[in-house]
Amino acid sequence: MKMPKQGFWRGTLVLTGSALAAKLLGALFRIPLTAQLGGAGMGCFGSAYGLFMPLYALLVTGLSTAVARPAAALQGNPAAAGRLLTTARRFALAAGLGGTLAAAGLSGVFLKLTGSTPEALPSMLALSPAVLLCCLSAVERGFREGQCRMEPTALSQLAEALVKLIAGLTLAGLWMRRPPAFLANYSPAAAGACGAVTGVTLSTLAGWLVLLRREPEQPPVCGTLPADSSAPLRLILQILIPAALSALVTELTALTDLLTMQRLFSRMLAENQTAFYALVQLSRTVPPQDAPAFVYGSYMGLAVTVAGLVPNLAAMPARAVLPCTAQAWESGDRQTAAAYARQVLSLTLMAAVPAGCGLLVLPDGALQFLFAGRLAEIRAAAGALRYLVPGMVCLCLTVPAFSLLQAAGRADLPVKLMLPGAAVKLAGNLVLLPVMGTAGAALSTSISYGVILLCALHAMQGVFGCRMLLPGSLVRMLYGGVLCGASAWLCYTRLNCLLPQRAAFLAAVAAGVGSYVPALRLSRPAADKSPKQSSDRFGEKSVYKRNVI
Numbered sequence: 397m398k399m400p401k402q403g404f405w406r407g408t409l410v411l412t413g414s415a416l417a418a419k420l421l422g423a424l425f426r427i428p429l430t431a432q433l434g435g436a437g438m439g440c441f442g443s444a445y446g447l448f449m450p451l452y453a454l455l456v457t458g459l460s461t462a463v464a465r466p467a468a469a470l471q472g473n474p475a476a477a478g479r480l481l482t483t484a485r486r487f488a489l490a491a492g493l494g495g496t497l498a499a500a501g502l503s504g505v506f507l508k509l510t511g512s513t514p515e516a517l518p519s520m521l522a523l524s525p526a527v528l529l530c531c532l533s534a535v536e537r538g539f540r541e542g543q544c545r546m547e548p549t550a551l552s553q554l555a556e557a558l559v560k561l562i563a564g565l566t567l568a569g570l571w572m573r574r575p576p577a578f579l580a581n582y583s584p585a586a587a588g589a590c591g592a593v594t595g596v597t598l599s600t601l602a603g604w605l606v607l608l609r610r611e612p613e614q615p616p617v618c619g620t621l622p623a624d625s626s627a628p629l630r631l632i633l634q635i636l637i638p639a640a641l642s643a644l645v646t647e648l649t650a651l652t653d654l655l656t657m658q659r660l661f662s663r664m665l666a667e668n669q670t671a672f673y674a675l676v677q678l679s680r681t682v683p684p685q686d687a688p689a690f691v692y693g694s695y696m697g698l699a700v701t702v703a704g705l706v707p708n709l710a711a712m713p714a715r716a717v718l719p720c721t722a723q724a725w726e727s728g729d730r731q732t733a734a735a736y737a738r739q740v741l742s743l744t745l746m747a748a749v750p751a752g753c754g755l756l757v758l759p760d761g762a763l764q765f766l767f768a769g770r771l772a773e774i775r776a777a778a779g780a781l782r783y784l785v786p787g788m789v790c791l792c793l794t795v796p797a798f799s800l801l802q803a804a805g806r807a808d809l810p811v812k813l814m815l816p817g818a819a820v821k822l823a824g825n826l827v828l829l830p831v832m833g834t835a836g837a838a839l840s841t842s843i844s845y846g847v848i849l850l851c852a853l854h855a856m857q858g859v860f861g862c863r864m865l866l867p868g869s870l871v872r873m874l875y876g877g878v879l880c881g882a883s884a885w886l887c888y889t890r891l892n893c894l895l896p897q898r899a900a901f902l903a904a905v906a907a908g909v910g911s912y913v914p915a916l917r918l919s920r921p922a923a924d925k926s927p928k929q930s931s932d933r934f935g936e937k938s939v940y941k942r943n944v945i
Contacts (some may be wrong), residue, residue, distance in 0.1 A: 419708045421557035425564055427766050429592055430697040432568055435773045436686055437585035437592075439658075439693030443512040444519035444593050446654035447503065448526065451495045453647045456530045458639025459488065459632075460538035460549075466631045467542025476628075481539050483628040488535040492528030499524035511659035513689040515586035518579060523593040529600035536607035548607055556603030564595025638807045645814035649821050649844060653837055656825045657695070661688035664830060676833040677779060679772035691776055695834040698770075698777035699784055702762055706751045706788040707795060725804050734860040737800045741793055741864055748792035749873045750912045753881035755785045758904060761888050765901040780834040787842030790849040797852040797864075804859050813855060817848035876915035884908035 430438055463484045467477065503520040506512075533556075537549040571591035572584045579587040664672045665687055672687070673680065682690050721740060724733040755762055759781040763774045798810040824840025832839065856864045888904035895903070 418553045418557040421554075421561050423705060423708070425557075425561045426697075426701050428565060429568060430701060430773075431767045431770055432565070432572070433585055433588050433592070433693075433697070434770060435682075435690035435694035435697065435776065436583070437568075437572075437589045437693065438697030439513060439689035440516040440519045440586050440589035441592055442693055442696040443507070443510065443516035443654065443689075444523045444589070446510065446512075446651060447499055447506050447520055448523050449647050450644060450651055451499055451527050452530060453643035454640050455491050455495045455527060456534050457643035458636050459531065459534035460541065461639060462632045462635035463535050463538030464542035465635055466628070467539050480628040480631075481535075484535045484539065484632055485532070487629060487632060488531040489528075492531030495527035495531065496524050499527055510654050511662050511688070512654070513586075513658075513686075515582050515689075516589070518582060518586065518590040519593045522590050523597055526597045526600045529597070529604050533600065533604040533607060536604070540607075552603040552606045555606045556599045558599075559602040560596050560599035562595075563598045564592045567591030567595045638811065641811050645811050645818060648814070648818040649841060652818070652821050652825055653696070653841075654692075656822075656829060657692050657834075657837055658688045660825075660829050661691055677775045679775060682772060690772075691834060694773040694776040695780055695837065698763055698767060698773055699781040699834070699838065702759075702766065702781060703755065703784040703788040706748055706755065706785070707792045721800055721803050730861065733804070734862050737856065737860055738862075738864055740796050740800060742869055744792050744796050745865070745870070745873055746916070748789045749877035750880040750908060752785050752789040752792075753877040754884050754905065754908050756782060757881040757885040758888055758901070759785075761892075761897070761901045761904065765898050768897070776834065780838040783835050783838035784841060787838070787845040790842070790845035793865075794845060794849045794852055797849070797856055801852070801855060801859060806855070806859055809852075809855050809859075813848055813851045816851065817844040820844045820847050872916065876912045879915045880908040880912035883911040 429441070433441060463480070466480055500521055503517055503524075506520070507514060507517060533552060537552060540546075540548045568588040568591040571579065572588035575582065575584065575587035579590060582590075661672070661676075664675070665684060669684060672678070676691050678687060678691060721733050721736040724730075724736055760774065760778045763778055763781065767774060798813075801807070801809045821840050821844035824843055825837055828836025828840050830836075853864050884904040884907055887907035888900055891900040891903050894900075
């Protein structure tokens with residue numbers, strides 16, 4: 397029985413909805429996990445992810461697209477589709493096994509290289525099989541997406557997020573109280589972190605198994621691939637390698653923090669313990685031998701997690717417009733593509749500004765709302781969160797900017813644009829960490845993302861032929877953001893003494909949103925131009941340049 401082909405918008409809606417649900421479930425996992433494990437446990441958890449994510453970026457990111465594109469282009473030859481899928485599965489199996497063995501074998505070396513606590517070793521080993529499972533899932537998702545079947549990917553993402561939430565939190569709590577025999581010599585926090593990453597590995601297994609379930613009979617996907625057996629692999633690698641390099645460069649920010657923070661903190665602690673505790677606002681209840689991992693875990697588990705909510709929330713309004721941009725560009729309508737690109741960035745900024753301004757003025761309030769009871773971790777992370785927020789707002793714009801450049805056929809630009817940002821991040825960490833502690837890592841991150849965003853906007857102006865962020869719209873949103881932050885701060889400071897902390901914070905959020913929306917509406921121009929009216933308001937000549945860098 398033939399399954400009717402999904403429409404473009406239906407597929408986009410399905411993937412957008414599943415991605416949104418997965419992001420929300422991911423936040424529901426990460427926030428209570430941090431409250432459960434504390435700074436020391438999140439240090440182990442973050443070290444495990446620090447090794448996993450570069451391998452994931454290199455082997456998994458881009459694999460779905462690398463399979464989906466040739467699968468979508470196949471027309472007329474059923475054998476070609478089967479050969480493509482078989483080759484992709486074999487490649488995923490080989491690459492995934494290699495990545496898993498590398499993650500397990502390099503764990504000890506990675507611990508010494510980063511100066512991480514040896515208690516993170518079980519978490520690293522428990523997470524290593526996820527590399528193989530993610531590779532296998534990426535192939536199955538990509539092939540079905542190429543056939544315009546988005547439901548399998550959506551169900552797989554939801555299953556993965558649900559299992560991670562349930563199994564991760566359950567095993568973390570259980571193993572903290574009653575660690576298994578192989579974790580008997582480790583602290584409760586390390587055992588809990590190992591339980592959490594074991595739940596993550598089980599979630600990737602669940603996501604893969606959902607993709608393998610028997611589906612209704614599908615019409616054969618056909619194609620015109622050459623008979624040469626190496627052709628499918630060449631097609632996959634041609635798309636995978638640029639995407640993998642881009643993703644790997646993107647992970648350099650987190651990897652830089654892992655490589656520098658704990659090692660520098662250990663050195664600073666050895667030189668002057670009192671000065672180090674004062675610099676990073678660390679409670680004296682934390683023993684010196686646990687201090688570097690505790691501070692790193694507090695920074696990653698609290699500050700980075702909360703700041704990361706800004707890009708996740710801001711990306712959703714513009715997600716549905718991205719496919720329109722790609723479609724317009726592919727059809728040759730450069731003018732409409734440029735207008736849609738502006739709309740993507742404007743929608744993203746519209747959501748990012750109030751969230752960023754709120755966190756900028758109430759970092760302590762947000763951390764206390766999400767992690768009540770973790771006073772030592774909040775004290776160590778609050779200052780860093782304030783410095784991290786501007787960078788997250790820049791990241792909100794950078795992610796869709798890179799997607800737009802890729803949609804315009806310039807997949808090489810994100811890799812080139814990330815490299816100067818990574819260099820700025822490394823130099824900033826080396827200079828600022830000894831002076832500012834975790835706030836220095838946060839400030840170097842914000843500067844790095846700011847540099848990347850400026851480069852991306854300049855590149856987009858060359859590719860699309862017009863300015864992407866119009867000063868009028870930018871000033872209008874910043875004006876609304878200032879009112880949002882001021883309203884939230886005033887409301888919170890007045891009510892925090894009268895109401896419970898969480899009630900006061902929710903009231904502050906409502907006050908901020910309540911002032912932001914009217915401010916945008918009142919300062920809105922009388923008539924906004926439609927996507928078709930994409931000529932630049934400032935008289936810039938629209939010239940579509942393909943070669944920027």
